[in-house]
Amino acid sequence: MTDTSLITNGQPVLAATPAAVSGPEHVEVPTAYDAILLAGFGGPEGQDDVIPFLRNVTRGRGIPDERLEEVAHHYRHFGGVSPINAQNRALKAALEAELASRGIDMPVLWGNRNWEPYLEQAFTEAADKGYNKLIAIATSAYSSFSSCRQYREDYARVLDETGLLGTIEIDKIRQFFDHPGFVRPFVDGVRDGMARAIAENDGLDVATELHVLFSTHSIPSTDAAKSGPDYRGFDEHGAYEAQHLAVAQVVLDQAWAELLEQPEHAHLQGTSKPAWKLVYQSRSGPPTQPWLEPDINDYMNEELKGGSTRAVLIVPLGFVSDHMEVMWDLDEEATETAQELGFWSVRTQTPGVDPAYVSGLVDLVLERVNGTPTSERPHLTDIGPWYDVCRPGCCENVRAGFKPAAAGVAP
Numbered sequence: 001m002t003d004t005s006l007i008t009n010g011q012p013v014l015a016a017t018p019a020a021v022s023g024p025e026h027v028e029v030p031t032a033y034d035a036i037l038l039a040g041f042g043g044p045e046g047q048d049d050v051i052p053f054l055r056n057v058t059r060g061r062g063i064p065d066e067r068l069e070e071v072a073h074h075y076r077h078f079g080g081v082s083p084i085n086a087q088n089r090a091l092k093a094a095l096e097a098e099l100a101s102r103g104i105d106m107p108v109l110w111g112n113r114n115w116e117p118y119l120e121q122a123f124t125e126a127a128d129k130g131y132n133k134l135i136a137i138a139t140s141a142y143s144s145f146s147s148c149r150q151y152r153e154d155y156a157r158v159l160d161e162t163g164l165l166g167t168i169e170i171d172k173i174r175q176f177f178d179h180p181g182f183v184r185p186f187v188d189g190v191r192d193g194m195a196r197a198i199a200e201n202d203g204l205d206v207a208t209e210l211h212v213l214f215s216t217h218s219i220p221s222t223d224a225a226k227s228g229p230d231y232r233g234f235d236e237h238g239a240y241e242a243q244h245l246a247v248a249q250v251v252l253d254q255a256w257a258e259l260l261e262q263p264e265h266a267h268l269q270g271t272s273k274p275a276w277k278l279v280y281q282s283r284s285g286p287p288t289q290p291w292l293e294p295d296i297n298d299y300m301n302e303e304l305k306g307g308s309t310r311a312v313l314i315v316p317l318g319f320v321s322d323h324m325e326v327m328w329d330l331d332e333e334a335t336e337t338a339q340e341l342g343f344w345s346v347r348t349q350t351p352g353v354d355p356a357y358v359s360g361l362v363d364l365v366l367e368r369v370n371g372t373p374t375s376e377r378p379h380l381t382d383i384g385p386w387y388d389v390c391r392p393g394c395c396e397n398v399r400a401g402f403k404p405a406a407a408g409v410a411p
Contacts, residue, residue: 034131042112043082149395152405181360189348190255207272216318218280229391246381
């Protein structure tokens with residue numbers, strides 16, 4: 001076990017750059033970074049990788065291989081290959097192209113938490129090339145243990161285990177759930193999805209017969225309650241749910257407004273927007289442990305079945321790309337549920353390498369490079385702009401407690 005006192009070196013923020021080390025909410029001092037670290041979850045790239053990968057994901061929980069095999073069939077359905085590594089290769093290339101187009105000389109390193117290339121390889125590569133100041137982009141937009149703090153704990157762990165603590169400094173961009181670059185692809189998808197629903201369902205009453213399901217990864221309720229700092233006053237499901245709810249409303253409002261601007265849909269002026277719901281997917285863990293609900297399939301079966309709904313839009317609001325949870329849980333299971341209930345359905349796009357998303361990520365890096373004042377940082381909800389330096393005690397893993405974490409003030 002890592003000794004917390006050994007690696008904090010008495011600094012409020014572990015391994016931070018000088019501008020962030022004192023722990024301000026937003027860093028408004030310019031910082032010259034040597035490289036960007038693209039930090040991913042990782043995924044298997046062949047049948048032989050599947051169980052070793054799942055062991056990595058569940059390390060420390062003592063889950064036997066027989067239970068892991070129950071999850072493995074999702075990957076085996078696709079030849080044992082998760083799409084997530086290919087998507088991160090594409091995102092890395094897109095970031096490099098966007099940086100080059102702006103004349104920004106900043107290399108992009110890539111490391112995963114659970115599969116090759118591991119974070120250890122990325123940090124070692126950084127040290128070998130003399131990149132001592134890194135700015136991290138984790139491939140998750142929201143605040144929770146698994147989507148933010150776990151990445152930060154891994155940065156701290158890897159720096160300690162590789163002996164690079166004190167040599168490499170690392171900051172992170174703010175959680176980007178309400179940044180225009182992340183939100184824009186969802187607006188486009190919902191707008192176009194509504195138009196398609198109208199075109200493919202004769203006489204569709206959008207207000208009563210179309211339902212928009214904004215879906216995200218479920219997490220344990222105890223972790224949700226600890227997401228974000230206590231002083232923000234979020235409800236029992238913390239910042240994680242509040243962020244999703246706020247973004248979903250923004251997406252639907254903007255998509256509806258843009259739909260009405262299209263001449264062929266002008267007749268919808270004055271009618272109500274479709275109903276929507278934040279739903280969850282991909283839960284794991286024992287049935288006795290409460291996770292965020294409702295599950296997307298349960299919601300369709302228990303709330304929409306037998307009602308006025310004729311069509312559903314499935315919006316993967318919690319995901320940055322079409323990885324396994326999108327391809328299996330939404331494209332396979334949720335779509336099958338919709339079909340069984342007789343609903344027309346379509347799953348809208350994730351950001352992937354959408355130019356608005358890629359450009360937005362570079363903009364977020366430049367916020368830190370330039371020390372952009374907080375008042376000038378774009379955000380589309382009242383919750384943002386989120387913090388550059390994570391606040392004390394936010395996003396605790398209730399089961400394991402706090403471990404040393406970079407890019408945040410220690411609890």
